[in-house]
Amino acid sequence: MDKRQWLEEVYRSSPERQQRFSTVSDMEIAPLYTPEDVSGDYEGKLGYAGLYPYTRGVYPSMYRGRLWTMRQFGGFGLAEDTNARFRFLLAQGQTGLSTAFDMPTLMGYDADHERSRGEVGREGTSVTSIHDMMRLFDAIPLDRITTSMTINCSASVALAMYLVTAERQGVAWEKLGGTTQNDMLKEYIAQKEWICPPRPALRIVTDTIEFCARRVPRWHPVSISGYHIREAGSTAVQELAFTLADGLCYVEEALKRGLAVDEFAPRLSFFWNVHNDFLEEVAKLRAARRLWARLMKERFGATRARSMTLRTHAQTAGASLTAQQPLNNIVRVAIQALAAVLGGAQSLHTNSMDETLALPSEEAVTVALRTQQIIAEETGVTNTIDPLGGSYAVEVLTDRMEAEAFDYIRRIDEMGGMLRAIELGFPQREIADAAFKYQRQLEEGAKTVVGVNKYQVAEERPINTLRIDPEIEERQVYRVRKFKRERDFSAVGSALSRVARACRSGENLMEPICEAVRSEATVGEICDVFRQEFGVYTDPGWL
């Protein structure tokens, strides 16, 4: 009997409980997959962990050799508050740090700027000057801990501050390991933190790639991120496609600088969202590795394995969590985290159950970290590499994700690449449409969110959430103003002029920015130079 015969003679007469079955991204799913659905040769498409095309994993021994890095994103209040949270997390067994900055820092404003009112230390920690960065990493050995910094339009400044902090701790730049997110393309597409228009922003990113390739060889200058694209409402395929297309754009820009592909590509890393649809997410991570490896090899002639391997951080999906019945979020996060592990991620953040209400409490963040530890040390899923490989359903989904993502990439190529596509608003509109469609499906009941459009309860039991003391803002503003009065003004002024000259001449900006940071110029002052030299980008407000 073949599959078609089975479908017609056996399956058809059995009732189905709904008309159509599809993933959370609305990819239609067949009732059963068999060897007939899986095409291609084993070695070419799957092969072995640590070998091209890396579908099964980027390292030969995967989690048998080393578990993923458990990296909880955190930050709030003053730098010393976050420093205390970091030390708490390290004491709990966390193996890497991940810094959340507040919105003013992320948008390139000092704490005492008018636009920072009400936002200082709220969604992350406030870093205005080198002194804040030094407080943030006080007594944390930067040569032994890797640090991720989620920051984009002001990432060049944050990186410079981190480098200068290392200098002052006596740690050589060559020893620093970590990541700046620094993915500006996805900012215009999804997360929407920006200072200048896309072209100069891309130039600054390329400066950091070039600088790190030469001076900070263990640093990941860019974490090419699908996370925010997905949070903004994209489908899994769109997340995959737009993120890889962003990656291609960075590679092309770095090549234009005269860098060889194998010189910088090994330091590009990725960041995926891991949503509720379990098999779709596992397939997405596998398809991402294969497609990136093929693109790097075939399009750019990469020869080093590390240039072709897509190494990735993953985070469970914030947008999938609900304010209703928040304890249910623990379950969602556990399932998503399991998908990330079965998808072969190198690093993982698990969201806390209370994140739709406030920044996570210490209790909530501990449960989230324990979830990873339970998966790692109790479930046994780490014993085998890529244990879902060979599942007909997972392989078919992997093939489809790869093919559909490649279709998008081809369309973006035809537009002239991602930068042009962004200027045309293409990925932005695709995502807004997908988000709106999903919302409609939710309201029509075609998709379910437990506790929101099904199984609701009337009375909610309140949970304890973290409160940010409004006095934090006053304290930081006071401290920043005092520091500004006491600096050597002329040193700041001439360092900032040097940054401005580099903006105009095309000289790599990183060395001048490091010098400005050493001279106690602030994040806002350096970003003001960008504003002056490159102009300010405003939201086109497309609906």
Add this chain to the structure above:
Amino acid sequence: MALDVSERRIRILVAKAGLDGHDRGAKIIARALRDAGFEVIYTGLHQTPEMIAEAALQEDVDAVGLSILSGAHLTLFPDLLRLLRERGAEDVVLFGGGIMPPDDIQKLKQAGVKELFTPGASTQEIIEWVRQNVAPRA
């Protein structure tokens, strides 16, 4: 002949205040309100309360729907209320949405924000609320 006030379509300004870029909700609400027959103007991201109050006056709107996910709601909502009042537009209905703890929602409602929607609210619920609570200004 002057247009009958009750016939005029309700005009709503959907606004994003603060520095964060979370516009998924605001854009979905703007589109849903437009599809429901309201006239909708969307400000785009990163607006200050001054810019929003100014736009509300310029566009002669009946209501402002303010979306905040940056945690600055206790600063930005009261600022906007004050600015609307100072410009003689206190009859513009201010409602909003975002991530806000229940205590803060109580405080903001007491200050004059007419309604606040939190994650999980449906567009239908919001459309219904606007129909019940916003009328064309005289």
